Amino acid sequence: MERYDQLYRLYDDFDTKRLRAYQEFVDLFPPVDSRVALEHWQNANEKLTEGKDEIREAFPATGETFAEIAARATRDQAFTALDLLSKHGHSVNALVLDVDETLRSAGETDNEIPRETLYLLTELHESGVPIIVCTGQTLENVKGFMIQGLGNEIVHSGRMSIVYEAGTGVFTPGHGGETKQLLYEELDEEIREVFARVRSRVLSDAPDHLRRGCHLQGNEFNVTMKPNFETGSAEAKRVIDDALVYMLDLLGESIAEQVDIDGEPTQITDWTRAYYAGADSEIRTVLEESGELPTEAGEVPGQLDGFFERIDVAYYEADAAEIGSLELNKVVGVQRALDVLGVDEPFCVVMGDSKSDLRVMKWVEEESCGLAAAPAHSSRDVLDHVIRTDELVYEPGQAADILTTIATLNRLARLDSAG
Structure with missing residues (x-):
């Protein structure tokens, strides 16, 4: 005491x-x-x-x-830091950070990372804490605004890594042959072929209103349709809801073509929609509200089911519809980044707002190797997890509150270590 x-x-x-x-x-x-x-x-x-x-x-x-x-640190931040240190007994030795709606928040911070947040990231980095930016965005986009915000020296310091496209690749400058790792190249050829089929058709085969209303994010591997409307708007929601249904059907067709599954096109469509509706309540809601949820899909053939179990379909309301690999996610990317950075016994703070971030949060909880923090506008599942664990919820655009708490925790930990 x-x-x-x-x-x-x-x-x-x-x-x-x-x-x-x-x-x-x-x-x-x-x-x-x-x-x-x-x-x-x-x-x-x-x-x-x-x-x-x-x-x-x-x-x-x-x-x-x-x-x-x-x-x-404020009084609350200082006592929260001491509570965390007393509970976990560890300083934080890596930051795992989502960007959109986590470090920066559209509508609250002009979609830029606030200056105070950038200052604290620099301070933590200079104290020896490596930074892992973990995002669904493309590498070039992330690298560009991180250099703009933190500076070229930090990004290329050897103590910063970018996990991009939700874990399909890892970029850690200054590490020779391990600098850029294309994790998707390690997938089985049959899975990579499905993605190639989907990518080759996703825009050319799309209905006119989707070709006009969406664009493809410039990914190396994942297939992501983004709205040509302001994110979060009613127009964006409508077009992304339609894009989700279209991408589900295209995925089912692409798998069926490759493995020569018997079945009428409508039956393959029903199997695909039913499977992913059962796997994700948000997808089910979209299908129900659009009247596209099959009522009697029947049992999914084993070959098709085997592919579904390895391929993820993600829906981000009024923001994106995406097909990715369940074998490649942010957890896999973060683990590889930690290996390259040489963090042998990680105790991370994971900051994020979506289901892809939740996987990393659950991983650090299961392995007792970190904390989770989230903005108040996060998905319900993320907030439930964060509140249940350490209650590190912050207001949109105020990621600096959590970073200040972590910096304080580390100062207190060094004090105890010296004592």
Whole structure:
């Protein structure tokens, strides 16, 4: 209880709110060519130093660490960090981060990663914590905005990895032959052939309204239809719902053509829709609401079922319909990234909002190798998991709250280790 008593004293006896304001101003003050502004910065820096010195004197054995905690973390963040350390007994040695609607949030942050979040990521990286960006986006897209946000030096530091297209590839600059790993090339040829068939037909065979209303994301392997409307809009929802039904049917046809399954086209369609409706409640809802859910599909033939068990169909409302491999997911990608980064005994914080992120969250729980955090607008299953485990739910666009808590946890862990 001594550490808790010290934190109570820290936040009760010192003006930590003022100290945080000075620290934020000093850290995030933009470079300007103004003598008056520079004098203002220097004054704030002097006040910050004075405040930290008071804490250093009050806590002779822990003052340096407590001064940093007081200047960067709120009372709630500090006590949450200590609770997590007491519960798990580990510092965090890897960040596993989704991007869209996790680090950045459309409508809340102009779809950019907030400056404070980027600063904290840089701080954690410089403290020795590797970063794994884990996303459904293409490599070039992710690499571009991460270089823009964090800088080329961090992205190519050898301590950052990008798991892209939800786990079909891993890019870890600075690791020689392991820098880029195309995990989809390790799949069986028959699975790769199904994806090639779907990809070759997905736009050319699509109905006119889907060709006009959707585009293909430029993936290396997964097949992803995205709306030509604003994500989240009513128009986007309608076209993605239609795209989902179309892609289910195309998948069933492509598998049936390859393995020569007997059955009428309508029967193959019914088998495919029924299987994936049973596997995913969101897909079932879309099929029911559009009147496309078969009522009597019958038993799925073994050959077809064998393919279905290895191929994922994902639906993201008003955002995307996607066909991917169940053998390649974010968990597989994260595991490979950790291996390349040399994190032998990981204890990660996983931040995400969707079902693909939930798989990673469940993996770290099962292996007792991490924590899960999610924005409040996440899917219900993700929120249920996060609330049940460590309750690390944050407001949209406020990923910095969790990163501050993790940085505080690590400071406290180093303090305990030194003691």
